[in-house]
Amino acid sequence: MAEEVQPEKKSSKGLIIALSVVVLLLAIGMGVMATMLMGSGGNGAAAEQAVAESTSPYKEYPAPPAGTPPSYFEMKFVVNFKGEGRARFLAVDLKFMSRHPELIEDMEHIRPVLQNDLQMLLRNQTYTELSQDNGQELLRQRILEIGRAAAESNGLNPEYVQNVFLTRFVMQ
Numbered sequence: 001m002a003e004e005v006q007p008e009k010k011s012s013k014g015l016i017i018a019l020s021v022v023v024l025l026l027a028i029g030m031g032v033m034a035t036m037l038m039g040s041g042g043n044g045a046a047a048e049q050a051v052a053e054s055t056s057p058y059k060e061y062p063a064p065p066a067g068t069p070p071s072y073f074e075m076k077f078v079v080n081f082k083g084e085g086r087a088r089f090l091a092v093d094l095k096f097m098s099r100h101p102e103l104i105e106d107m108e109h110i111r112p113v114l115q116n117d118l119q120m121l122l123r124n125q126t127y128t129e130l131s132q133d134n135g136q137e138l139l140r141q142r143i144l145e146i147g148r149a150a151a152e153s154n155g156l157n158p159e160y161v162q163n164v165f166l167t168r169f170v171m172q
Helices: 013-038 044-054 101-123 127-131 135-153
Strands: 071-079 090-100 163-171
Touching: 013 163, 071 163, 090 135, 101 135, 127 135, 127 163, 135 163
Parallel strands: none
Antiparallel strands: 071 090, 090 163
């Protein structure tokens, strides 16, 4: 009666060849892309360093161009301090220095922390300590340590707070 039409069985060899070509092309493309991303001529170490830096717990900033002038974050203080019968007021103006202007902008957000910590430091100074030959230098180093600690505790890289300068120092 009716003839049954059976579909012809196709060979699976053509499908296997097609899939093999697609996989091979993907592997070649990934290899070319990896080579382009890693760079050539020994820049593998630079790529590894970039990966290591991206896992830093600190906020990342672009590297400043060579010759970038420093930026400054200024603070002013007038505090009572332990005058030991002589001076009772200490006026200090200071500037934190960084070559990363973005850090200086971010330090504005931690200004209250810095003000608190630095006022406590300044109030605990004594006339005798500050009037020594290296008294101001020791104070400057302590201020720098506090600035770096405040930056670090707020996710900013403390190494980018490069220095601090006392632009006014008056005991009265």
